[in-house]
Amino acid sequence: MSAHGHAPTITLEEATLPKDSILRKAPLLLAIVGIIGLALAYVTGGGDDGHHKQFYYSYVTSLMYWLSIALGGLFFVLCHHGSRAGWSTVVRRIAENFMITLPLFALLAVPLIIGMHDLFHWSHADAVANDKILQAKTWWLNSGGFIIRVIVVGVVWTIMSVTFYRWSTRQDEEGGDELSHKMRWAAPLGFLFFALSATVAAIDWMMSLDPHWYSTIFGVYYFASCVMMIMVAISLASMFLQRLGLLEKAITAEHYHDLGKLAFGFVVFWAYIGFSQYFLIWYANIPEETMWYAHRSTGGWEWVSLALAVFHFIVPFLFLMSRHIKRKKFTYAIGCLILAFAHYIDVFWIIQPTMEHFGHSHFSFHVADILAFVGIGGLFLAVFVWRTASKALVPIKDPRLAESLAHENF
């Protein structure tokens, strides 16, 4: 609000990755690391029976981890336009670069179809034949429907992310109000498609791993993680760029403070949603529902559950509460890393206990988990860095850029 007199500005040169930057070579390197990682995960995650169950479980765990940042990026962009935000303009391009990894995830979802039998109990005809509950669910949980939904979700994500990305980068060259107006106009509609597609992905790719279990809040649960993770990802990416000497004056403690407040808010929101789900199921005590938590309170999983409560709520809640912590890069980075770690516990805790259906699944951490994490992460970051290097680092001609550069918290 106090953008009078000596308003800070940023030139295109200051907001572009230098020609000789090492980051320009990184995408290729990251992609190679990614592919090797996935290949090794496939090899190490294979069983004696020729199946690759461990690989697919490690794969979907990492997929949901990195996907949350991409979906979070889309949500951040939609929110920015939908709420007429000003402060976040300077970090919006970073969010857009995360968002534009969504077409990659449309491709990365294909192995879910290939490994369907290793992942999804409901895809086995013989299992369904002996299970009344699964029979009643075949209208949704069937291979054909699953494949169609993977395609539809992938197409929706691709169209949305590419459209918003194109409009935003076109404004870098053309300037003017027209494109801002378009993005604002489309954002509210985008929320509808975002909500439905993210919910379908969360239900199909995670919830249906335990095909008997159901929870109406599940889509919201995953959404909470997505928003938290995009705040973390933007913050860490900004810090990284600033270490390279970029955007040093553009992104200030004020922006970190705001991102930190939102990360804090959404970790609390996640805890609220997670607790509501747990509490209502525990209280009503219906076997179909409580089994899901029962699986996660035995066989070593009880420690993972505890770690989730500690690292996904108690520690970040206490740590990130102070404004000083959020405004100092070093301490805030620690907070972000805690959240990034906690989110991995979260997806691991949701997905991996379902590996042995209706059996006793013991907690174990496989080398394929690490390799798949590196693999998908490598590909994800390859796209992110590639886009970062090829366009300006901030929406250089956005009409609200000046407001964002001069942003101050009260």
Added chain:
Amino acid sequence: MATVKDTLDPIKGRAPLVTSGATFKEITDAVAAPLEADNYRAWWVCFLVAVFFLGIFLVSVSYLIWEGTGIWGLNNPVGWGWAIVNFVFWVGIGHAGTLISAVLFLFRQDWRTSINRYAEAMTIFAVICALMFPGIHVGRIWVIYWVFPIPNQMDMWPNFMSPLLWDVFAVSTYFTVSLLFWYVGLIPDFATMRDRSKTKARKIAYGIFALGWRGSMRHWLNYERTYLILAALATPLVLSVHTIVSFDFAVSNVYGWHTTIFPPYFVAGAIFSGFAMVLTLIIPARKIFKLEHIVTTKHLENMAKIILLTGSLVGYAYGMEFFIAMYSGNQYEQFAFANRMFGDYAWAYWIMVSCNVITPQFFWFKKMRRNVVVLFVLSIFVNIGMWFERFVITMSLSADPLPSAHGYFSPTIWDITTLIGSFGLFFTLFFLFIRFIPMVAIAEVKTVLPQADPHWHPEDEGAGHSDEAGSQEVTAHG
């Protein structure tokens, strides 16, 4: 390339929140006018009508206490009727105020300054109405203190495992914090009213509530800190109250009640209904009291957008409940939802869906969001829809899993008089508010005027001189 022109929603820069370039003094005068008018005839008429309905409420409640809950249409299996419906309805309405004052404050939404006082007052009165229902429906009202964990010689304690008990704590905490928040915001304005007073009695009365406010820098510093801390404390309360209200239903093994999306779904619904009620009340008020330059079309449009957002969230929850009922393969769950749509209460269900899901869709269009008449009419539809939502949920009781135990609930005349009467209570308080308390936060609105910016230079208009002691120091917190 054509440029897009919309003065209310500019692409570049920000539109002024208060239009017509009002000065500080003009703002004070405009807000204080209803409190200092010479002729109160119209106000008396409205107030007495409200008191008449309050009388109906008191008669209904007296008869209830005399005769017991048998005067209501309760039966077996529907042992929980309009009392809970009305309770949830009023608590829901009481959600917009704290959202506006706390959450929008933390999100730096400066437009809240024009409407927060009004919405908070509505919140407090709605919560008072809500608290009436659990209070009166317990049967033996003379032992209502048993809901509090007071040590006693009988060694009797309330059931701490019951969400109904948590309600007592949640709603009373919410009420206390909302009241404090409201009062803290009012202190500078009470001082303004004190300093404008022409009579001794007024001066003393406003003076007591102003707590010796002099508008010094130290006062403002403490005020701003208190306000920020209260906002931070009130924000989780916006979520917690309706979460616990949703637990009242969701912890039970009743089909249609036990579903994990209830907490956020109830919160979204509460904000939805709260904003609708703010619109219903503020649209006539801004016209009658000539506050259209303070509560502008843009303010109404923003509220319409929140209604569209929360209405869509409610729609998502309806869809999700239905989808998961189908997905679960659980035939009882499926029956519960089919029964809502096509059973005895299908009429109520479809009223609910049309009012809550279809009505807000009109707000996709800018023309609708900025049309005062459309806003007013649709906001009333939302209010109706949200009452029916709670009714539809509660009536899950009528379709017991055992078909022989099905029953149909019909309200008696006393159910109806209690509901109508509760509006009497609400409006009695509301008319008192309008008459005695500034309905716009004078000091806060001044902070969003261009003159409040420390860098502002009065080059074109010679406006912006300070007026009363209560509002001299204006810090730009936005």
